[in-house]
Amino acid sequence: MTYLPSPEALRPLGKSGIMVSPLAWGNWRLCGDDVPAVVKLLHAALDAGINLIDTADIYGPDNNEAFGASEALLGRALASEPGLREKLVIATKGGISMGVPYDSSAGYLTSAIDASLARLGTDTVELWQIHRPDILTHPSEIAKAIDEAHKAGKIRSFGVSNFTAAQIATLQQFMTLPIVSTQPELSALKLAPIENGELDQAIAMDMTVMAWSPLGGGRIAAPKDERALAVAAELDAVAEEFGVSRTAAAYSWIMAHPARAIPIVGSQKAERIAESADALKVRWTRARWYAVLVAAKGEPLP
Numbered sequence: 001m002t003y004l005p006s007p008e009a010l011r012p013l014g015k016s017g018i019m020v021s022p023l024a025w026g027n028w029r030l031c032g033d034d035v036p037a038v039v040k041l042l043h044a045a046l047d048a049g050i051n052l053i054d055t056a057d058i059y060g061p062d063n064n065e066a067f068g069a070s071e072a073l074l075g076r077a078l079a080s081e082p083g084l085r086e087k088l089v090i091a092t093k094g095g096i097s098m099g100v101p102y103d104s105s106a107g108y109l110t111s112a113i114d115a116s117l118a119r120l121g122t123d124t125v126e127l128w129q130i131h132r133p134d135i136l137t138h139p140s141e142i143a144k145a146i147d148e149a150h151k152a153g154k155i156r157s158f159g160v161s162n163f164t165a166a167q168i169a170t171l172q173q174f175m176t177l178p179i180v181s182t183q184p185e186l187s188a189l190k191l192a193p194i195e196n197g198e199l200d201q202a203i204a205m206d207m208t209v210m211a212w213s214p215l216g217g218g219r220i221a222a223p224k225d226e227r228a229l230a231v232a233a234e235l236d237a238v239a240e241e242f243g244v245s246r247t248a249a250a251y252s253w254i255m256a257h258p259a260r261a262i263p264i265v266g267s268q269k270a271e272r273i274a275e276s277a278d279a280l281k282v283r284w285t286r287a288r289w290y291a292v293l294v295a296a297k298g299e300p301l302p
Helices: 035-047 069-080 106-120 139-151 165-174 198-205 226-242 246-255 270-281 286-297
Strands: 024-026 052-054 089-094 127-130 158-161 179-183 208-211 262-265
Touching: 024 035, 035 069, 035 270, 069 106, 089 106, 106 127, 106 139, 127 139, 127 179, 139 165, 158 165, 158 208, 165 179, 165 198, 179 198, 198 208, 226 246, 226 286, 246 262, 246 270, 262 270
Parallel strands: 024 052, 024 262, 052 089, 089 127, 127 158, 158 179, 179 208, 208 262
Antiparallel strands: none
């Protein structure tokens, strides 16, 4: 039986020279004030082979907390244990301003980067990303702010989140730094990046793909409609063969694409973070991978 290639245990973050894990741990739901609990979750990630931590300055209000609360909690956890920070690749995002909603002006980006560094308690982050595109800012202004932050040592690399392929291509024309990552919503129930050229562009530009909501917003774990049930059934067949959970199979389906997307694991439970590493145990044949795609599309391929 011929299998598709397995994901690498570590891979470059685009053209940055930074090595990252094939999965990331996301902090969208990280909240509260239990610092030891966060340290435990960071160790669970490291034990699972995950060194890439995904956060953002806007993570907080969705948990009924202040803007920046999740970053601040992560910062307190890192400060509580010497040596922990150096084991992690921190990726954060900015560019969303409450009530605006999007602002990528040079002044705002600069202030957002500085504020994130202060909350995280670090002098630099390995990856800083614009969270959502501000269509009112000229790309040359973004490029200037990012170049200055990079030269000042505040950010080691730069990426984007929720940008279209055209927006990425246009922005890169004005950048001196390479765009090393793109962060779309991608799952077996969200196929747009596969079909609209985003993943093809990522391969062409050597960008790392960080997939948010890789479980379809919970619809893969708890399917209710006919499409989700069909996808779950195909994933379950593979999961059973390799002795893993459906969620691990769902992560691995994303990872099997040649763009080598990195699923962002959103769970705040240590056992779920540990379980995500089972995705690396799964091997896909072309027939089984395409069977999931057909179930997701709800119609035969041409």
